[in-house]
Amino acid sequence: MFFSEKVSKVxxxxxxxxxxxxxxxxxxxxxxxxxxxxxxxxxxxxxxKKAAIEAIKQGRTKYTPASGTKxxxxxxxxxxxxxxxxxxxxxxxxxxxxxxxxxxxxxxxxCNPNDEVLIISPYWVSYxxxxxxxxxxxxxVKTRQKNGFKVSADDIAEAVTEKTKALIINSPSNPAGVVxxxxxxxxxxxxxxxxxxxxxxxEIYEKIIFDGKTHFSIASLSEQVKDRTVLVNGVSKSxxxxxxxxxxxxxxxxxxxxxxxLQSHATSNPCSISQAAAECALTEDLDSEMEKNRQxxxxxxxxxxxxxxxxxxxxxxxxxGAFYLFCDVSECGLDSLEFAKRLLxxxxxxxxxxxxxxxxxxxxxxxxxxxxxxxKGVDRISEWVDGxxx
Ligand code: PMP
Ligand code: GLU
Numbered sequence: 001m002f003f004s005e006k007v008s009k010v011x012x013x014x015x016x017x018x019x020x021x022x023x024x025x026x027x028x029x030x031x032x033x034x035x036x037x038x039x040x041x042x043x044x045x046x047x048x049k050k051a052a053i054e055a056i057k058q059g060r061t062k063y064t065p066a067s068g069t070k071x072x073x074x075x076x077x078x079x080x081x082x083x084x085x086x087x088x089x090x091x092x093x094x095x096x097x098x099x100x101x102x103x104x105x106x107x108x109x110x111c112n113p114n115d116e117v118l119i120i121s122p123y124w125v126s127y128x129x130x131x132x133x134x135x136x137x138x139x140x141v142k143t144r145q146k147n148g149f150k151v152s153a154d155d156i157a158e159a160v161t162e163k164t165k166a167l168i169i170n171s172p173s174n175p176a177g178v179v180x181x182x183x184x185x186x187x188x189x190x191x192x193x194x195x196x197x198x199x200x201x202x203e204i205y206e207k208i209i210f211d212g213k214t215h216f217s218i219a220s221l222s223e224q225v226k227d228r229t230v231l232v233n234g235v236s237k238s239x240x241x242x243x244x245x246x247x248x249x250x251x252x253x254x255x256x257x258x259x260x261x262l263q264s265h266a267t268s269n270p271c272s273i274s275q276a277a278a279e280c281a282l283t284e285d286l287d288s289e290m291e292k293n294r295q296x297x298x299x300x301x302x303x304x305x306x307x308x309x310x311x312x313x314x315x316x317x318x319x320x321g322a323f324y325l326f327c328d329v330s331e332c333g334l335d336s337l338e339f340a341k342r343l344l345x346x347x348x349x350x351x352x353x354x355x356x357x358x359x360x361x362x363x364x365x366x367x368x369x370x371x372x373x374x375x376k377g378v379d380r381i382s383e384w385v386d387g388x389x390x
Pocket of ligand 2: 016038124
């Protein structure tokens with residue numbers, strides 16, 4: 001059988017495939033330490049589970065509007081107003097099957113063949129592949145660890161051509177945990193406005209942010225910026241709801257109408273029960289639970305950074321948000337894929353190689369796991385690295 005060129009060019013998600021391989025090894029009784037997970041290890045709060053059970057009992061088990069229920073969209077508008085100072089109407093929201101789906105939809109409606117989309121490297125593994133699936137061309141703008149893995153407005157301006165359609169910005173970021181400040185975002189937005197670029201702002205890690213930093217949404221800069229921004233967020237990471245598959249976008253009405261049409265043919269509505277659960281997550285006051293989780297992530301980050309720094313061949317980058325640590329392993333003499341493969345085989349520690357994130361000299365270590373696992377994992381990594389040829 002012959003397959004489409006479009007999908008043949010796309011790589012499977014390394015984050016999902018390595019995590020499931022490691023989980024399968026563990027299920028078979030192997031003593032695997034999994035530092036690969038892309039989801040909080042905390043359970044979904046009880047109140048959210050109860051809301052879902054109640055929705056089932058009430059028979060909320062039918063199709064909803066393809067773009068999501070009005071009451072969930074209203075809850076999303078209230079959240080965006082409260083947390084981000086942004087005023088949207090429910091007609092500017094589309095609820096989808098996770099933030100991943102929202103990003104995919106945004107790219108599908110924005111891109112024409114050969115349009116270029118700017119992606120800041122290291123990037124989340126799915127961005128370039130989603131751009132390719134939209135028929136467009138991913139153009140990466142490289143950053144360096146010594147510059148805090150940040151792009152400047154000049155870097156973006158230099159990468160713009162007449163084909164550039166959009167920029168994807170992700171703060172806090174996956175995999176390096178980079179958090180952009182308001183003034184940095186302002187300068188980047190200016191470049192987007194002057195070059196007429198759409199901005200896709202992936203804010204999924206908004207609530208997981210450290211050292212007293214605060215999240216700033218690019219859409220809140222001005223009406224002009226907001227109009228060209230597709231803000232993407234969801235409940236997966238903030239409320240430990242990765243399996244429920246609810247994400248959303250907020251954008252201009254015309255873009256949202258296009259996405260609703262697309263979604264009405266592709267998937268129809270996201271699960272009605274999950275929508276009820278997400279509505280509860282966004283309506284109930286979960287601030288203290290989220291703060292407890294955020295603090296737990298920060299404590300784990302601190303331990304991980306301290307322990308990795310003790311090994312001179314490892315150069316961890318200190319994340320300011322999300323739950324991943326990006327670590328330069330280039331002094332170990334292996335590329336990231338070889339490093340991760342051998343580490344899993346020889347020491348039974350699962351991490352994600354940096355290659356699929358666009359940075360071959362690094363690995364991504366997830367700290368979405370308990371402190372004991374983190375410590376055991378670092379013991380094994382460090383011991384193994386010490387044994388590698390100089
Ligand atoms: N954006 C980034 C940067 C992510 O790491 C993830 C993790 N899956 C997502 C979006 C998608 O989240 P979800 O589809 O689970 O809502
Ligand atoms: N985003 C998470 C990660 O990077 C979950 C897996 C995925 O969807 O890529 O690990």
